[in-house]
Amino acid sequence: MEKMKRVMGLIRVNWRTMAGFELLYKLLSISVFTPLFWGIFNGIMKVTGYEYLTIENILPFLVNPLTLAALLLLFACMAVYTMVDIGAVIFLLDQSYQGNKMNLVQTLKFSVQNAVKVFQRENIAILFVVLFLIPFLNLGVASSYISSISVPEFILDFIIGNGKLLFLFIAALALLEVLLLRWLYAFHYFTLEGCSFKEARRKSSALSRKNKGKDLAALLGLQFFFYIVYFILVILGIFLAVFLGGLFTKLKILGIVSASVVWVFLAYSLLIVSVFGTPFSYACISILFYGHKKKKQERIVHSRAGGFEESRKRKKLFHAVEIAVFIVSAAFCSLYLYSVYNHKVSVQIEYARTMEVTAHRGASVSCPENTMAAFRKAKELGADWIELDVQQSRDGQIFVMHDTNFKRTAGVDKNTWEMDYSEIKKLDAGSFFDRSFAGERVPLLAEVILFAKENGIKLNIEIKPSGHEQEFEKKVADLIKAEGFWDNCVVTSQIYEVLERVKSCDKRIQTVYVMSLAYGEINRLSAADHFSIEATSITEKMVSDIHNSGKKIYAWTVNTEENIYHMIDLSVDNIITDNVTLAKESIYLSKTSNVIAEYVKWLSE
Known part of the structure; x- marks a missing residue:
C-alpha cells in the first residue's frame, strides 16, 4: 500500500x-x-x-x-x-x-x-x-x-x-x-x-x-x-x-x-x-x-x-x-x-443477419475431427457450413483427413499415399479422441457430400496436396459435378496453383484462397473467388476492399468470445470456429443488441 x-x-x-x-x-x-x-x-x-x-x-x-x-x-x-x-x-x-x-x-x-x-x-x-x-x-x-x-x-x-x-x-x-x-x-x-x-x-x-x-x-x-x-x-x-x-x-x-x-x-x-x-x-x-x-x-x-x-x-x-x-x-x-x-x-x-458459421473439421471439440460423427454434431449445433480436409489414397480415392499421416488420428504410422482406401476404411479414427467413438471410420468425400445434400448444410472442402496425387483437383471437381453440388460448396487451398487447376477443371466451382498472411492487393488473385484469412491478419480496410470487389472473406480459426465479436465488428462473412455454439450465440446477440445491454437487461429484471 x-x-x-x-x-x-x-x-x-x-x-x-x-x-x-x-x-x-x-x-x-x-x-x-x-x-x-x-x-x-x-x-x-x-x-x-x-x-x-x-x-x-x-x-x-x-x-x-x-x-x-x-x-x-x-x-x-x-x-x-x-x-x-x-x-x-x-x-x-x-x-x-x-x-x-x-x-x-x-x-x-x-x-x-x-x-x-x-x-x-x-x-x-x-x-x-x-x-x-x-x-x-x-x-x-x-x-x-x-x-x-x-x-x-x-x-x-x-x-x-x-x-x-x-x-x-x-x-x-x-x-x-x-x-x-x-x-x-x-x-x-x-x-x-x-x-x-x-x-x-x-x-x-x-x-x-x-x-x-x-x-x-x-x-x-x-x-x-x-x-x-x-x-x-x-x-x-x-x-x-x-x-x-x-x-x-x-x-x-x-x-x-x-x-x-x-x-x-x-x-x-x-x-x-x-x-x-x-x-x-x-x-x-x-x-x-x-x-x-x-x-x-x-x-x-x-x-x-x-x-x-x-x-x-x-x-x-x-x-x-x-x-x-x-x-x-x-x-x-x-x-x-x-x-x-x-x-x-x-x-x-447490415451484415450480422447474413454472417455464417463454419464448423472447423466438423464439431471437433465434441467429436473426433473430420468424421461423420463430427459432421452430424455440427449439423445438430446449427452450423451453416462444415470445413473438412481431403487427401488422395494410393488407389486414387478422395477421402477426408487433415494430416498426411495416419499416426495422430488413427494410430497407424503410414502416409496417405501409401495405403488404398480399402485399408484406410478399416482404421479406427475415433478412439484417439475418446473410447466412446471407437470404430469411427475415415469417410470418403462422396459420402460427406451426400450427407450435406440430405441435411441442407454447405461444405468448405480444403484440398491438402502432398505431391503424390494424380489428378487430385480433377477428381474433387468430378465429385462435385456428379452431385450438382456447385452452389453448396467451396473448394479451398493454401496453395494458389491448386485453385488455378480447380478453375481449369470446372469454372462453376467457387474457390477460396486460404491465407495465414494477407497484405496488399490480394484481389488481383483472379483464381480466388473468395478469401479465407487467419483472423489476426484481418483489418477493416481489407474487409472493405474484398467486399467492394464482390468477394467474401472467411475468418479462421476464431475460438474466443473476444475474437468472435471482433470478427463480427469487422463484418466478415463467415467465421470458421471450433466452438459453433459460442459463435452462433454471439452473432445472434449482435443482431439484437450489444453485450452490455444484455447485462443491463439481466440486472434490471
Whole structure:
C-alpha cells in the first residue's frame, strides 16, 4: 500500500503534462504516424515489385536486400517513436521525484533528443527490446504504440496442441521473462544518465540482482490493479445505466438510454485508463528503481530539463497551449472511439443477419475431427457450413483427413499415399479422441457430400496436396459435378496453383484462397473467388476492399468470445470456429443488441 501511495505521488506532480502528452501522442499515432509507417511499407512493396504478400511469397520479399535495408530503417523509426513515449514518461516521473513541474514543450524537447540516440550503433539492441521483447511478454511496461502486438491465435492453438512445442514455448517465455526483468531498468539508465543502451543493460542487470522475484510480483500486482479498476468502472457504468433506465422505463427508452450511458461512461473510462496506463507502469518501475539505488547506496542521477527561464507571460502561453492540446486530443480520441462504436452498430445491422458459421473439421471439440460423427454434431449445433480436409489414397480415392499421416488420428504410422482406401476404411479414427467413438471410420468425400445434400448444410472442402496425387483437383471437381453440388460448396487451398487447376477443371466451382498472411492487393488473385484469412491478419480496410470487389472473406480459426465479436465488428462473412455454439450465440446477440445491454437487461429484471 505504501508503494501505491508513492506511485500516485509521482504521477500527481505532473499529471496534467502527462495526460496532455499521452493524448497528443495517441492523436499523432492515429492520425499521422501509423498511416505514415504503413505508407512507407507499401512503398517498399511497390519498389520491390510486390502488389500483395501471402505466405507463399513473403520469404523472397523479406530476403530482398532492398527490403531488408528499408525494413531495418522503418523498425528503427518505430523504435524512435516508441522511445519518445517511454522517454517522456520517465523524464516527467524523474522531475516529479525532484518536485519539479514541467510543461509540454520541455517534455517534448527532452524526449525527442533522448529518442534519436536509438540511431547510434551501440544502442541498436533497443530495436529488439522495444519492438519484440516487451510487447510479447506484456508485463505492463510497453508503450501504448506497441502494446497491441500479439501472437496470432492459430499459432498459439498449434503450439498448445503439441506437448513438446508447448514445453519449449513456455521455457522460451520464461527465459525471455528473466531477460526482461534483468533489463527492466535499462530505459531509466539510458534516459536519465545518458549512457549507451549496452551500458544501461549492464547496470540494470546489476541493480536487479536478487530483486527479480519482488520486481515481477510488483509488476503483476500493477496489472491486477488496473484490471480491478477498469472492472469497477464497468460495474459502475452498468449500475448507472440500470438506475437511469429505471427512471425512463415509462418512456419506453430503457434500452437506448442504458446502452448510450454505458457506452459513453466506458469510453471515457477506457480513455483515462489508456492515457495513464504507460505513466502508471513506469511510475511503479521508477519507485523500484529509486528504492534499489538507495538500498545499494548508488548515486541517483537525475534528468536535466534543458532549462530556460520562463516569464509569467510565456508560462501563461505554455499553459494555454497545454490546455488546448488536452482538449483537442481528448475530443479527437473520444470522437474516434465514438466513431468506432457507431461503425459497430451499423455493421451489425447490415451484415450480422447474413454472417455464417463454419464448423472447423466438423464439431471437433465434441467429436473426433473430420468424421461423420463430427459432421452430424455440427449439423445438430446449427452450423451453416462444415470445413473438412481431403487427401488422395494410393488407389486414387478422395477421402477426408487433415494430416498426411495416419499416426495422430488413427494410430497407424503410414502416409496417405501409401495405403488404398480399402485399408484406410478399416482404421479406427475415433478412439484417439475418446473410447466412446471407437470404430469411427475415415469417410470418403462422396459420402460427406451426400450427407450435406440430405441435411441442407454447405461444405468448405480444403484440398491438402502432398505431391503424390494424380489428378487430385480433377477428381474433387468430378465429385462435385456428379452431385450438382456447385452452389453448396467451396473448394479451398493454401496453395494458389491448386485453385488455378480447380478453375481449369470446372469454372462453376467457387474457390477460396486460404491465407495465414494477407497484405496488399490480394484481389488481383483472379483464381480466388473468395478469401479465407487467419483472423489476426484481418483489418477493416481489407474487409472493405474484398467486399467492394464482390468477394467474401472467411475468418479462421476464431475460438474466443473476444475474437468472435471482433470478427463480427469487422463484418466478415463467415467465421470458421471450433466452438459453433459460442459463435452462433454471439452473432445472434449482435443482431439484437450489444453485450452490455444484455447485462443491463439481466440486472434490471
